[in-house]
Amino acid sequence: MMLMAAKTKRTERRTDALSKQRIVDAAIEILDADGESALTFRALAACLATGAGAIYWHVADKNDLLAATTNDVIARVMTDVVGEAEPRDAIRAIALGMFDAIDAHPWVGAQLSREPWQFAVLQIFEGVGGQLQALGVPERAQFDCASALVNYVLGLAGQYAAGARLLARDTDRSAFLATVAARWVQLDPAEYPFVHRVAAQLSEHDDREQFLAGVDLILAGIETVG
Amino acid sequence: MMLMAAKTKRTERRTDALSKQRIVDAAIEILDADGESALTFRALAACLATGAGAIYWHVADKNDLLAATTNDVIARVMTDVVGEAEPRDAIRAIALGMFDAIDAHPWVGAQLSREPWQFAVLQIFEGVGGQLQALGVPERAQFDCASALVNYVLGLAGQYAAGARLLARDTDRSAFLATVAARWVQLDPAEYPFVHRVAAQLSEHDDREQFLAGVDLILAGIETVG
């Protein structure tokens, strides 16, 4: 849409050539607007005013397309996040950048946890791991520490994507959490004492704060090996 | 297969009635043998010697089927794992039980990270959270701590499932890791210094040990809030 702003007059014909970047942009628009299930090659082709097969000239398959859209979003996060001097703050900034990106584009969360070998995850791994030296973590422990942080972030990614998939577009999150909490309370307290106990906190908790608390927990653990 | 052991003579006709449990057992067999993509209603129906539509009498849809198979596997893990007196050991046992279950059934990892609101995740949450009181974690911090641990486990779950999906059935994991490490080394060391540094450790590291190291890291962090 933003790419067509310059020539808004003619909608009946596409005048500019196809490119991988234009395809990725259109795919992101569809994913953001209507979710993962709305991204089909047919819908994408219609949006780009072309045939479904044309997309295959620029993109290998659907996996490639999803990897490209995810890389696009994550690369933006990682470049936006530079400039924290303190390593601890830098890691927190990366984590929060990830959270906000997944909050804005829940499908990114699904894709990250589904294909963790893709380039996007490597960028997160580098961003987090690069701070560990400055944090005083011994060389041989750095791999485990970076892995723990990235695993944690990917765990949230999947969880958040699932939540977004479940939520109707206009259902607000607090109503949904209230429903879950109500279900938790109905469980047998003898068998599920812990879930019973925290059910009250569920509806009033803040996902972003809880996520950051987890990052801080892992950072505190990392400090003990330093 | 194990259910047919008693009457192995006749294969041309199914004699016993369908049930949700029989469907779930057959689905697990298919998933274990040939992976997530092999589980279709047609394949499942053929395996059960029935029509595709019959399955819908016992199972709401494919989501329901996958949730049921996952619950089955996780419930087995959680009952096998009871009996550790020390809360720290209990949490480690649950985590390792999860790791081994996902290692044996990689599709469980995908399902857990895709649908974290399902009952299976609640069981993990209870199992982990129930130990925090004994660990001396203050009430108001328990929710965040349990959430961090579960998020971390779900992160691994997705990663492991993706690895299994990528690996050919007979390709061994070390060969795969060597390939990834080779790719990492080829990256620009100026832009990816950390990834470059740990590439050597990638091919010789043990996933299970690294996973447990992460659990210990989080446990160490949890102790600092106690």
Next chain:
DNA sequence: ACCTGAACACCGTTCAAGT
């Protein structure tokens, strides 16, 4: 070189019809 769109080989799901 790049695009078109019909065709192919699948899916999950439904439903009239059977027992």
Next chain:
DNA sequence: ACCTGAACACCGTTCAAGT
């Protein structure tokens, strides 16, 4: 009540044919 299997409405992907 439970099962059957053809039919429906989709998919991703391919490919001969166009420009």
